[in-house]
Amino acid sequence: MLMPSAKPLGELENPAEFIARHIGIDEADEAHMLSVVGSASRRALIDGIVPRSIARSSAMAIPTPVTEAAALKQLKAMAAKNQVLKSFIGQGYYGTLTPGVILRNILENPAWYTAYTPYQAEISQGRMEALINFQTMVCDLTGMPVANASMLDEATAAAEAMTLAKRSVKSKSHVFLVAGDCHPQTIEVIQTRAKPLGITVKLSTAATTLPMLMAEGDYFGVLAQYPATTGSIHDLRPLAGQAHVDGAALCVAADLLALTLLTPPGEWDADIVLGNTQRFGMPMGNGGPHAAYLACRDEFKRSLPGRLVGVSVDTHGQPTYRLALQTREQHIRREKATSNICTAQVLPAVIASMYAVYHGPQGLKRIAERVAAYTAIFVQGLKTLGYQITNTGAFDSVTVKTGDATNLIADRARLAGANLRFRLKNHLGVSLDETTSRKDIELLWSFFAQPGQTMPVVSAFEKGIESLIPADLRRSSDFMTHPVFNTHHSETGMLRYIRMLSDKDLALDRSMIPLGSCTMKLNATSEMIPITWPEFANIHPFAPHEQLQGYAELDKQLRDWLCQATGYAGISLQPNAGSQGEYAGLLVIKAWMEANGQGHRNICLIPSSAHGTNPASAQMAGLTVVVTACDAQGNVDMADLKAKCEQHSDRLACVMITYPSTHGVFETQVKELCALVHSHGGRVYVDGANMNALVGVAAPGEFGGDVSHLNLHKTFCIPHGGGGPGVGPVCVVADLVPFLPGHATAGLPVNGVGAISAAPLGNAAVLPISWMYCRMMGPEGLQQATEVAILSANYISARLKDHYPTLYASANGHVAHECILDLRPLKETSGVTAEDVAKRLMDYGFHAPTLSFPVPGTLMVEPTESETLAELERFIHAMIAIREEIRLVEKGTWPQDNNPLKHAPHTAASLLGADWDRPYSRETGAFPLATLKQVKYWPPVGRVDNVYGDRNLFCSCVPVSDYAT
Numbered sequence: 001m002l003m004p005s006a007k008p009l010g011e012l013e014n015p016a017e018f019i020a021r022h023i024g025i026d027e028a029d030e031a032h033m034l035s036v037v038g039s040a041s042r043r044a045l046i047d048g049i050v051p052r053s054i055a056r057s058s059a060m061a062i063p064t065p066v067t068e069a070a071a072l073k074q075l076k077a078m079a080a081k082n083q084v085l086k087s088f089i090g091q092g093y094y095g096t097l098t099p100g101v102i103l104r105n106i107l108e109n110p111a112w113y114t115a116y117t118p119y120q121a122e123i124s125q126g127r128m129e130a131l132i133n134f135q136t137m138v139c140d141l142t143g144m145p146v147a148n149a150s151m152l153d154e155a156t157a158a159a160e161a162m163t164l165a166k167r168s169v170k171s172k173s174h175v176f177l178v179a180g181d182c183h184p185q186t187i188e189v190i191q192t193r194a195k196p197l198g199i200t201v202k203l204s205t206a207a208t209t210l211p212m213l214m215a216e217g218d219y220f221g222v223l224a225q226y227p228a229t230t231g232s233i234h235d236l237r238p239l240a241g242q243a244h245v246d247g248a249a250l251c252v253a254a255d256l257l258a259l260t261l262l263t264p265p266g267e268w269d270a271d272i273v274l275g276n277t278q279r280f281g282m283p284m285g286n287g288g289p290h291a292a293y294l295a296c297r298d299e300f301k302r303s304l305p306g307r308l309v310g311v312s313v314d315t316h317g318q319p320t321y322r323l324a325l326q327t328r329e330q331h332i333r334r335e336k337a338t339s340n341i342c343t344a345q346v347l348p349a350v351i352a353s354m355y356a357v358y359h360g361p362q363g364l365k366r367i368a369e370r371v372a373a374y375t376a377i378f379v380q381g382l383k384t385l386g387y388q389i390t391n392t393g394a395f396d397s398v399t400v401k402t403g404d405a406t407n408l409i410a411d412r413a414r415l416a417g418a419n420l421r422f423r424l425k426n427h428l429g430v431s432l433d434e435t436t437s438r439k440d441i442e443l444l445w446s447f448f449a450q451p452g453q454t455m456p457v458v459s460a461f462e463k464g465i466e467s468l469i470p471a472d473l474r475r476s477s478d479f480m481t482h483p484v485f486n487t488h489h490s491e492t493g494m495l496r497y498i499r500m501l502s503d504k505d506l507a508l509d510r511s512m513i514p515l516g517s518c519t520m521k522l523n524a525t526s527e528m529i530p531i532t533w534p535e536f537a538n539i540h541p542f543a544p545h546e547q548l549q550g551y552a553e554l555d556k557q558l559r560d561w562l563c564q565a566t567g568y569a570g571i572s573l574q575p576n577a578g579s580q581g582e583y584a585g586l587l588v589i590k591a592w593m594e595a596n597g598q599g600h601r602n603i604c605l606i607p608s609s610a611h612g613t614n615p616a617s618a619q620m621a622g623l624t625v626v627v628t629a630c631d632a633q634g635n636v637d638m639a640d641l642k643a644k645c646e647q648h649s650d651r652l653a654c655v656m657i658t659y660p661s662t663h664g665v666f667e668t669q670v671k672e673l674c675a676l677v678h679s680h681g682g683r684v685y686v687d688g689a690n691m692n693a694l695v696g697v698a699a700p701g702e703f704g705g706d707v708s709h710l711n712l713h714k715t716f717c718i719p720h721g722g723g724g725p726g727v728g729p730v731c732v733v734a735d736l737v738p739f740l741p742g743h744a745t746a747g748l749p750v751n752g753v754g755a756i757s758a759a760p761l762g763n764a765a766v767l768p769i770s771w772m773y774c775r776m777m778g779p780e781g782l783q784q785a786t787e788v789a790i791l792s793a794n795y796i797s798a799r800l801k802d803h804y805p806t807l808y809a810s811a812n813g814h815v816a817h818e819c820i821l822d823l824r825p826l827k828e829t830s831g832v833t834a835e836d837v838a839k840r841l842m843d844y845g846f847h848a849p850t851l852s853f854p855v856p857g858t859l860m861v862e863p864t865e866s867e868t869l870a871e872l873e874r875f876i877h878a879m880i881a882i883r884e885e886i887r888l889v890e891k892g893t894w895p896q897d898n899n900p901l902k903h904a905p906h907t908a909a910s911l912l913g914a915d916w917d918r919p920y921s922r923e924t925g926a927f928p929l930a931t932l933k934q935v936k937y938w939p940p941v942g943r944v945d946n947v948y949g950d951r952n953l954f955c956s957c958v959p960v961s962d963y964a965t
């Protein structure tokens with residue numbers, strides 16, 4: 001009898017188990033796929049694709065992988081090094097209570113967080129309704145007619161307000177006036193943004209002294225905060241009239257919760273209103289992510305930056321949401337774009353809007369009145385303790401004169417587990433919020449009381465108290481009167497409203513989203529779990545550094561690993577989207593040039609195939625964009641690049657390339673390209689959005705890049721969130737490290753570039769996602785992910801080659817991690833466009849690949865490593881079946897203007913109506929593949945009429961959804 005032989009434990013333990021969970025392709029699949037693409041091994045395939053000249057010299061020095069449970073445990077230990085104190089700091093970040101129904105069903109729900117930006121309107125109606133609720137909420141609270149669907153943070157929103165004012169007003173001045181009692185981080189970011197644009201920022205001591213600067217008459221815009229960072233509520237009404245007389249715009253940074261009680265800026269003729277929505281249910285998260293907002297007067301709406309959801313109609317005449325106007329404007333207007341914002345803060349905007357839907361106008365007002373009442377009581381008590389506050393009026397924040405006792409009181413508070421605002425000379429700031437209780441007020445008094453002093457006795461706790469809001473600035477107008485804000489106040493109702501909206505949408509939890517350049521890969525649940533841990537979520541970004549040790553360690557480790565992945569020497573995680581990383585990186589180059597006596601260099605060469613954010617960022621950085629050509633193979637035209645380098649040699653600042661290219665090809669001459677630019681004294685910016693084809697295989701910092709940004713929301717697994725949040729780290733070679741963005745407001749040194757985000761660590765609270773990914777994958781897992789991503793793209797290209805040719809490939813016929821399918825010839829033979837195919841894919845249950853970028857009339861497919869072979873095959877079958885349908889049009893079986901492609905997507909209502917006079921069956925419309933009969937996603941609306949929507953811009957009012965009526 002054979003005894004079962006004991007296996008060595010090493011075979012039973014599997015610290016790398018996550019790798020096979022993240023990567024959808026197993027060994028058998030891989031062997032099959034390799035045979036289809038004609039490679040003997042994965043190694044051979046990669047060697048044949050990645051140019052030898054750029055292959056990594058060494059493996060990444062990243063710790064070997066650990067299991068999901070072990071990684072969570074390690075991260076928990078790191079999180080425990082953050083000290084969670086009760087925050088009374090304010091300064092733009094407040095405690096908030098995320099309603100459980102929103103926390104679980106949106107923030108923790110992949111149906112919401114794995115969705116893509118709603119470019120394909122028909123399969124994005126749910127999140128666009130949530131976003132139009134957001135826009136409506138902002139319009140109603142600010143009193144403005146138009147608001148966009150989110151900004152990156154309050155400080156960058158203020159900077160965008162400045163440039164929006166600059167392009168919209170009559171004044172030709174280059175001076176922007178800013179009240180000194182705006183949040184310091186807002187002022188800092190405005191200063192960073194103003195400099196390269198040649199805008200002079202003039203600061204007044206406070207909003208009250210702005211009229212003195214305005215009297216000089218030389219300004220195009222003015223910014224004040226309402227309430228001010230000190231807590232004071234200034235009467236800003238006279239500023240609007242004066243600004244308009246001077247041909248300038250009044251921008252107001254306003255707190256939305258305060259606006260439930262304050263006369264909104266729109267009622268006193270402000271031109272632009274901006275702010276944050278963090279306290280509407282998003283935890284402070286050490287500074288982000290949160291949705292900021294930007295609203296403007298009607299005349300400015302066509303140059304409003306960011307995305308704007310509007311209402312149009314579908315082919316059946318039904319009201320339908322879609323992204324309006326400037327949505328893709330960087331791709332169209334390039335260096336003339338109004339802003340570089342691409343990824344914004346959709347998920348946090350959805351959460352803020354749902355917070356407003358759930359609480360309704362009465363609920364919001366009750367919260368605000370409670371906060372205002374506690375503030376008044378707190379002040380009353382402070383006065384009996386002998387303190388003076390320096391405010392004129394108050395909503396939730398006060399500045400207390402503490403003189404010599406300042407440090408003592410702040411320390412006492414800290415010992416008791418509370419942070420006061422301490423970076424004010426001889427004063428302490430105290431801000432209250434939704435989470436404040438009576439106990440907190442008593443606790444606060446105890447910090448200020450002298451030993452032995454009797455504590456205030458306040459009858460107001462029972463009786464109520466008049467708030468400190470100035471009588472003539474109290475709001476009298478209604479807001480949020482639309483039914484959507486007055487219906488879903490029970491948890492059952494709210495749960496179903498959220499579910500109803502998510503059911504309308506197609507996210508990664510239903511099918512692959514093969515979007516080229518966007519890298520929609522697995523966002524693993526264990527990566528997502530830590531983001532709501534209180535040790536990460538309930539942290540104020542301007543808390544004392546010693547309380548943020550867990551975040552400091554997270555920052556350090558992640559930067560070390562990303563340096564390994566990219567070959568760069570230094571990284572800043574401050575930029576909160578790829579576009580912001582681009583902008584920061586270009587500023588770093590400029591700062592280095594200036595420090596080296598080359599400040600006159602201002603030309604930025606950008607190939608015509610570049611992503612639209614590249615030229616838009618270059619313009620914002622004050623660089624002059626010169627476009628260089630691409631050759632017939634889609635590669636950078638080296639001859640043209642050489643000629644332009646020579647032509648602009650003494651003024652060349654940099655070139656911005658994407659690698660592998662946006663055409664999905666590893667260009668073999670990239671090293672020569674970098675050397676050429678360097679020989680002319682320029683620096684090389686490598687757009688890192690395509691790092692999913694490089695990690696572990698080649699490193700831009702090694703092959704000649706000087707600066708890159710990464711998109712952690714692409715390559716490093718932060719979910720797309722329906723259009724944000726993102727993280728766009730800026731990575732640089734050694735000599736540029738000293739110039740990386742600093743953050744004076746947070747007490748971090750500024751040597752080269754000042755703050756580019758409101759918070760020093762940008763969207764800090766989502767960094768655990770990328771940390772978990774790297775920790776569980778380890779160096780070999782990360783490299784394998786890259787290689788499988790490349791294999792999968794080549795597999796799709798090979799499987800579809802007889803149906804849709806791949807437009808660009810390297811000499812041996814291979815692509816990188818994505819492939820561009822050329823559909824342009826079909827237009828000629830069948831009248832079918834790439835857009836028709838994109839819409840028809842919805843009937844098959846898929847989100848379309850990237851449509852018409854970078855080449856019009858094409859689809860760019862990026863499968864990523866996370867999809868299984870079965871899912872790749874499902875997509876391939878759909879694409880082939882659609883090609884067969886096109887053949888029937890080519891043959892004349894179906895007319896060119898009356899076929900399932902032109903009528904796609906098919907709604908249930910359109911198929912089940914009484915009349916049916918089309919040349920194809922209802923079944924062909926709905927179930928082109930038999931498998932769809934079991935699981936079917938029904939697009940809720942038919943094809944959207946974009947032209948109608950742009951002509952009849954209608955963005956700030958919610959048509960009642962079917963459900964709400």
Ligand SMILES: *Cc1c(COP(=O)(O)O)cnc(C)c1O
Pocket residue numbers: 341342343517518577578579580611613614658662687689690711726728
């Ligand atoms: C996504 C992308 C960007 C912009 O990144 P955001 O995070 O959306 O701002 C820039 N370049 C390329 C090639 C991209 O794919």
